[in-house]
Amino acid sequence: MNFSLDGRLSVCAALVRSGTKLADVGTDHAYLPIWLALNGRIASAVASDIRQKPLDSGLENIRKYGCENIISVRLCSGLDDIHSEEADDIVMAGMGGELIAKLIDNAPWIKSNDKRLILQPMTKAHILREYLFENGFDIISETPCTASGKYYTVICSEYTGKRKSYTLSDIYIGGLKSNAEYVDRYMSGILSKLKKQRNGILHNDGNSAEIDKVIEQIKETFGV
């Protein structure tokens, strides 16, 4: 075994339950399921991608590391051709938050309390959190991480069926804790985006009161 996962995928891997059946949606190189298979962490995996080329490179790597007996590949969008019996833990990493929300929404079988979602949005994590809160998913934990000099969050979520009431701050902060490693740098990035948004609102003579509250709460909670 001669490769390690980057910071994003390491956090995702740590959240996968031992002995699980995994679906890695948008797998590309398939490094995550391969690493988990080589480390004896999963019973089986479906590695899926919407495009043939990444799937081919995933399959090449699966063969290179001798994991064909544990990992199969599937050409499909999201979970469209993956069945509930094939996946207990579902990873969606390296895609936009809006797309991840859409892919969850397209798979009604995911709304079951024995499934675990491990989600690593590259952008718009707030839209993904809002979708989760609106649709009866709970955020179990959230872990900031870093890869290639950038900062991200990994959201671990399970279905409860109870729609959560939430504020605008909740959808920007989610399950992030002030003492987590990298959280200050992750939150600094979010803060500068919110400040730009606020400037846009003021530029159009709008009311920035709601966004001001979020900015203040982020500054107070994370000291950024």
Ligand SMILES: C[S@@+](CC[C@H](N)C(=O)[O-])C[C@H]1O[C@@H](n2cnc3c(N)ncnc32)[C@H](O)[C@@H]1O
């Ligand atoms: C940046 S790569 C991420 C690879 C890997 N998951 C990671 O985090 O390193 C994004 C992958 O998602 C795939 N993708 C984009 N839209 C998708 C969809 N609707 N369903 C499945 N895969 C999709 C792309 O083809 C691409 O291979």
